Each structure stands twice: as C-alpha cells, then as structure tokens.
Amino acid sequence: MNTLLGRRARTLAATTATAALALVLAAGCTSSDSGGSGSKTAAGGVELVKAGQLTTCTHLPYPPFQSEIDGKVQGFDVSLIDLVAKNLGVKQTILDTPFENFKTGAFLNADECDLAAAGMTITAERKKNVDFSDPYFDATQAVLVDKKSGIASLADVKTKGKKLGAQAQTTGEDYAKSKGFDPVSFESSDAVLNGLRTGQVQAVIIDYPVVQGWLKTKANADAFKVVDNLNTGEQYGFTVKKGNTKLLAAIDKAIKDARADGTYKKLYEKWIGPYDATATASPTAS
Numbered sequence: 001m002n003t004l005l006g007r008r009a010r011t012l013a014a015t016t017a018t019a020a021l022a023l024v025l026a027a028g029c030t031s032s033d034s035g036g037s038g039s040k041t042a043a044g045g046v047e048l049v050k051a052g053q054l055t056t057c058t059h060l061p062y063p064p065f066q067s068e069i070d071g072k073v074q075g076f077d078v079s080l081i082d083l084v085a086k087n088l089g090v091k092q093t094i095l096d097t098p099f100e101n102f103k104t105g106a107f108l109n110a111d112e113c114d115l116a117a118a119g120m121t122i123t124a125e126r127k128k129n130v131d132f133s134d135p136y137f138d139a140t141q142a143v144l145v146d147k148k149s150g151i152a153s154l155a156d157v158k159t160k161g162k163k164l165g166a167q168a169q170t171t172g173e174d175y176a177k178s179k180g181f182d183p184v185s186f187e188s189s190d191a192v193l194n195g196l197r198t199g200q201v202q203a204v205i206i207d208y209p210v211v212q213g214w215l216k217t218k219a220n221a222d223a224f225k226v227v228d229n230l231n232t233g234e235q236y237g238f239t240v241k242k243g244n245t246k247l248l249a250a251i252d253k254a255i256k257d258a259r260a261d262g263t264y265k266k267l268y269e270k271w272i273g274p275y276d277a278t279a280t281a282s283p284t285a286s
Contacts, residue, residue: 039051042054042088042089042090043087043088043089044087044088044246044249044250045246046088046246046247046250047244047246047247048088048090048114049111049112049113049114050093052090052091053085053090053091053092053093054081054084054085054088054090054091054092054093054114054115055092055093055094055095055112055113055114055115056078056081056092056093056094056095056113056114056115056116056117057095057097057101057102057107057108057112057113057115057116057117057118058073058077058094058095058096058097058116058117058118059096059097059098059099059102059118059188060073060096061188061189061190062075062118062119062188062189062210063075063189063210063213064076064209064210064212064213064271064272065077065078065117065118065119065209065271066078066094066117066118066119073094073096075271076137076209076267076268076270076271076272077117077118077119077238078092078094078117079267079270079271080117080136080238080254080255080258080264080267081115081117081238081251083254083257083258083263084250084251084254087250087253087254088250095107095112095113097112097113099118099169100169102116102118102120102126102130102239103125103126103129104129105129105130105239105241105242108130108239108240108241109241114240114244114247115238115239115240115247115251116130116238116239116240117238119137119139119207119236120236120237120238120239121139121171121234121235121236121237122135122234122235122236122237123171126239129242130239130240130241130242131239131240131241131242131243131244131245131248132237132238132239133237133238133239133240133248133251133252133255134237134251134252134255134256135235135236135237136236136237136238136255137235137236138234138235138236139207139208139209139232139234139235139236140207140208140229140230140231140232140234141171141172141175141205141206141207141208141229141230141232142205142206142207142208142210142211142226142228142229142230143157143203143204143205143226143227143228143229143230144196144203144204144205144206144211144214144224144225144226144227145157145196145202145203145204145224145225145226145227146196146199146202146203146223146224147222147223147224147225149162149202149203151202151203151227152227153227153228154179154203154205154227154228154230156227157181157202157203158179158180158181162201162202162203163184163200163201163202163203164176164181164183164184164201164202164203164204164205165183165184165185165186165192165195165196165200165201165203165204165205166183166184166185166186166192166204166205166206167185167186167187167188167189167191167192167206168185168186168187170206171232171234172205172206172207173185173205175205175230175232176205183205184200184201189206189207189210192204192206193214193220196224197223203227205230208226208229209272209273211226212272212273238251265277
C-alpha cells in the first residue's frame with residue numbers, strides 16, 4: 001500500500017475471474033455510466049472504461065491514502081486522482097477490490113478500472129504487468145509496539161521472542177521475512193492494528209503514514225509507540241494498463257502541476273502530516 005514511513009508496497013497474487021468487485025463508492029460525486037455526453041473519450045483523447053467517469057480500483061481501508069469517512073471514500077490518493085479526473089472533465093468513481101489483484105493488473109486488463117491507486121510501491125516485478133506513473137510519495141516502514149512490551153527496536157522483537165505482525169502480501173511483510181522473521185499475517189491494516197491491540201502480536205511493521213494516522217487517536221498514542229523507522233527506499237506510484245500512455249501522461253501531469261502550484265503540499269499536510277520537501281518522492285521513477 002517507501003519513506004515517510006508509509007510504503008505499503010504490496011505483492012499481489014492473481015485472482016480468479018469470480019473475484020467479487022463489491023462496494024462501488026464515489027470519491028466526491030459519483031458519475032453515472034452514461035456520463036454527460038455518453039462518450040468514453042475524455043479530454044486529451046483519454047479512453048475510459050465507463051463514459052463520464054474515471055474509475056479507480058483500490059483496496060479499503062488504507063488510511064491516510066484511502067478510507068471511508070462519513071460515507072465517502074477519502075484520502076491522499078483519492079485527492080490526487082480527483083485532480084486527474086478534473087483535468088479530464090469527469091468525476092472519479094472508486095471500486096473497492098481485493099488487494100491481491102494489483103500486482104497482476106487483472107482488473108485493469110479486464111477493463112473494470114482505468115487505474116489503480118492503493119499506496120502501491122513501484123517494483124520491477126510489478127512493472128512487468130502494469131505501467132506506473134511517476135512516483136508521488138516516498139514511503140518508509142514503521143515498527144509499532146505495545147508500550148508494555150519492553151521492545152525498543154525491530155531487532156528486539158526477535159531477541160525477546162515477541163510476535164511480529166504485518167499486512168499480508170505487502171513489502172512490510174517481505175521485509176520482515178528477509179530479516180528472518182515469520183510474521184503473523186493480517187488481511188488489512190485495520191486487522192494489523194487490532195492484532196496489536198488484542199495482544200495477538202506485540203509489534204507490527206507497516207507503512208509510517210498509517211501509523212501516524214493511528215497515533216492521532218489518544219487511546220492508541222497512550223498504548224503504542226514507534227521504535228524503528230525503516231527506510232526501505234520505496235516509492236508509491238499509480239498504475240494503468242500496459243500501453244495506456246495517454247492516461248499515464250494525464251496522471252503524471254496532474255502530479256507535476258500539483259507540486260508546482262502548492263496543491264500537493266496542501267493535500268500532504270491535510271492527509272499525512274508536516275510537509276518536508278526533501279522527504280517527498282522525486283519526479284522521476286527509478
């Protein structure tokens with residue numbers, strides 16, 4: 001779902017054709033399938049899977065990038081893609097899909113969605129199946145522990161024989177395994193926090209922005225603390241079907257313009273926290 005501690009890089013497995021695509025939620029206003037003109041061609045010649053709307057696949061919840069707030073899907077990713085939709089003259093509609101599908105680009109290839117926005121780390125493996133936008137966020141991992149655990153670092157988790165948790169099929173889980181851990185896997189970021197809260201694990205490794213969001217709640221701040229910030233060199237990107245160059249260009253332009261006119265900074269501060277220009281993603285993917 002990196003640096004600022006939040007890279008939810010996910011490794012996704014292929015899904016079956018019967019995978020449920022439940023819960024269509026609008027980010028902002030939802031457009032009808034027919035759209036205003038009934039044309040599937042938006043500004044700039046961008047072809048859309050449904051007329052009048054930019055359909056985004058994501059996986060909920062993953063605050064602060066996307067989550068349902070007051071009955072509407074909101075977050076940093078959502079706000080950035082809203083800028084793309086505005087430039088195209090349409091509205092964004094969000095489709096909640098299983099996280100396992102993002103690696104293969106299954107829903108993009110099936111024309112269920114125009115793009116995917118889910119706090120995804122750009123990796124060489126994923127580039128084989130989808131095309132990434134320019135990076136829009138540097139992400140780091142955080143190690144969050146129960147304050148009563150006596151854990152002072154990630155190494156401490158192993159030394160003291162404590163249980164470590166991570167979200168399944170993410171780069172956080174991969175990192176833990178690469179360091180010799182056998183982490184307890186949880187299906188979602190909410191489940192990760194619940195596992196820590198209920199004592200199923202005493203420490204978790206997950207994207208830092210997610211942790212920042214959790215610690216805004218006093219009860220969480222009283223019970224948990226960050227003991228490690230792991231800079232894994234990851235960056236987030238949005239994805240489109242391979243070869244969809246026009247939509248990719250529209251996404252990159254929206255990111256570039258938002259950086260130039262201050263919109264990116266405002267959205268960053270709204271959804272993530274204090275803005276540090278030296279800690280945000282470079283404009284060119286590596």
